[in-house]
Amino acid sequence: MKMTKSLFALSLVAAGLLMGGCKIYPPMDPRVTLADNAVGDVYVADVRCEKTAGNILTYQVNVLNRTSSELWLDWKGIWLDAAGQEIDSAVSTWNSLAVAPNDVKGLKGTAPRAEAADMRFYVRRTVR
Numbered sequence: 001m002k003m004t005k006s007l008f009a010l011s012l013v014a015a016g017l018l019m020g021g022c023k024i025y026p027p028m029d030p031r032v033t034l035a036d037n038a039v040g041d042v043y044v045a046d047v048r049c050e051k052t053a054g055n056i057l058t059y060q061v062n063v064l065n066r067t068s069s070e071l072w073l074d075w076k077g078i079w080l081d082a083a084g085q086e087i088d089s090a091v092s093t094w095n096s097l098a099v100a101p102n103d104v105k106g107l108k109g110t111a112p113r114a115e116a117a118d119m120r121f122y123v124r125r126t127v128r
Contacts, residue, residue: 032061035124041067042123049119057111059119065099072098072126077109079116087116096126 028034029047043064051057057079065071074094079087086092089112099105109119 037125055114057116079111080118082117
């Protein structure tokens, strides 16, 4: 009887966590790197990378602010060739944006040349 009460109590706690807004996110795409100061507060989802009709690689990512306050973030996408070497590009620079509490921002990038075969996406918090 004591074990039954313990299992019941444990199931109530688990149900409370699930219903109380405890969100579980799948692992992020391995092409995404979060700086230590962004881990836990930022989640990057829906990483999509594809070639356009002109054989130029593009990406789109969704950046989620998991906090209850506005976050200022720096982000950049870099482009890699087929050998995994970074392609020098004027578009691979840090950009800043504010993300409202619990909001999602879609970010896009276009490779500078057709040699781009993959991308990496970096995010860090900006101190303001």
